[in-house]
Amino acid sequence: MGSPKKNESKGFFASVSSSFSVFSNAMHRSVNGLLGYEGVEVINPEGGKEDAEEEAQRGRWKQEDRDSYWKMMQKYIGADVTSMVTLPVIIFEPMTMLQKMAELMEYSYLLDRADESEDPYMRLVYASSWAISVYFAYQRTWKPFNPILGETYELVNHGGITFLAEQVSHHPPMSAGHAENDHFAYDVTSKLKTKFLGNSVDVYPVGRTRVTLKRDGVVLDLVPPPTKVNNLIFGRTWVDSPGEMIMTNLTTGDKAVLYFQPCGWFGAGRYEIDGYIYNSSEEPKILMTGKWNESLSYQPCDPEGEPLPNTEMKEVWHVADVPPNDKFQYTHFAHKINSFDTAPKKLLASDSRLRPDRYALELGDLSKAGTEKTSLEERQRAEKRTREANGHNFTPRWFDLTEEVTTTPWGELEIYQYNGKYSEHRASIDNSGSIDNVDVKSTEFNPWQYGNLSTE
Structure with a gap:
């Protein structure tokens, strides 16, 4: 039995597309007339439509702001709008894209188990479940802040992990990340490509994600599906990532191919995932099924993809409890991401x-928040002018641009590599024995290459 329906693609940063979720409620009246959507039935992807029309009439902005934002966005239809649009802070969540990258570490214990496993196929069961587990967090429709060039995010005190991400490019927006504990090393270079379609936006993460399992040196490569954000103009904004997620064991040739079912009418099929772990000869060995917002299970299968006799379905991952009625739909781990306790x-x-x-x-x-956001963006532009006037290029501190260029389904990608300097920096501090009594919250944010430049 072959793999489920294929649609080869990727979808790690679904959240970035939430930049445009503001249109879902804010422009119902002004835009429906322009695009001829009057009288179109509003479908609620959660199932049913009893409150969808009411939601379509409700917006975060004042009526007078709606038309101006739609007129501004019309010229971007069909374009890549990853970093060209400045949006009001009212649609943001109190987290940056670098922190969003760190959310992939919530269920990192699955990678620990992958490293401990002697079964090569179970390694992929654990590792692919880890890759899927983050989608529960990525369904949020609030927009994270775009990182300032040179901005970083550090995470410790979670599963023995040290995590570091850095914004290594502003145009195009690119981030690099590295995480490590006793069991695995995680490396990512991330660059987004988007296509604004008026009532939706397609998001193509032109990135590369690699995980090295330390015990045997196994290297895993991850290519998730693309993401589509629906109902930007009217109705309930919701995120879908139909297509294949492929995780390949580059050491052995085994791979996981898991298909994200597209959301059908009234929510049919939404969240559902089905697929197989294949050996290097592309024979199915383990079947996997579940929902990315609930749990995943696995069962050994025969060469036709049917469950083996005398085996049973076993759960490999289950979503953790979440705070009730959280304003930003954060998990407990997402709150830790913002906490100084994990710094x-x-x-x-x-x-x-x-x-x-x-x-x-x-x-x-x-x-x-709005005033500070504007100030940071102006200072970033000021630094860019100074850098260009001096004939300088921006150089990241913790990641080096390599000569490697890899091909992805959506374009070429330059690869940044962790240079190890952060590990040296952190070791020198941890071994110094000094205790810093300064309130870290009072530290001035400073990602600048030339220090804090004035905005003039």
Whole structure:
């Protein structure tokens, strides 16, 4: 039996597409007339439509702001709008894209189990379940802040992991990340490509994700499906990632091929995942099934893909409990991402937690958050002018641009590699024996290459 229906693609940063979720409620009246959507039935992907029409009439913005934003966005239809649009802070969540990258570490114990497993196929069961587990968090429709060039995010005190991400390019937006514990090393270079379609946006993560399992040196390569954000103009905004997720064991040739079912009418098939673990000869060995917002299970299968006799379906992953009625639909781990409890001693001044706009939004001060966001963007532009005037190029601190260029389904990707300097930096601090009594929250956010430039 072959793999489920194929649609080869990728979809790690579904959340970035939430930049445009604001249109889902804010422009129902002004846009429906322009696009001829009057009288079109609004479908609720959760099932049913009893409250979808009411939601379509409700927006986050004042009526007078709606037309102006739609007129601004019309010129971008068909374009890649990854970083060209400035949006109001009211649609943001108090987290940056670098922190969003760290959410992949919530269920990192699955990678520990993959490393401990002697069964090559179970390694892929655990590792592919880890890759799928993050989709529960990525269904949020709030937009994370775009990182400032040179911004970083550090995470410790979770499963023995040290995680570091850095914004290595602004145009195009690119981030690099590295995580490590006793069982695995994780490396990612991420670049997004989007296509704005008026009532939806397609998101193509032009990235490369690699996981090395330390015990045997096994290297895993991950290619998730693309993402589509629906109902940008009217109705309930929701995220779908139909297509294949492929995780390949580059050492042995075994692979996991898991198909994300597309959402049908009234939510049919949404969240559902089915697929197989294949050996290097492309023979199915283990079947997997479940829902990315609930749990995943596995069962050994025969060469036709049918369950083996005298075996049973076993659960490999289950979503953790979440806080009830959370404003931003955060998991408990997402709250830890923002916490200074998961920060190392002597946090880098470039860390996302220290961003004044993000922190103000976390405290509920939208006015201050908007002012600080504008100030940071102006200072970033000022630094760019200074850099260009001096004939300088931006150089990341913790990742090096390599000569490697890899081909993805959506374009070429330059690869950044972790250079190890952060490990040396952290070791020197941890071994110094000094205790920093300074309140880390009072540290001034400083990702700048030339220091804090004025905006003039």
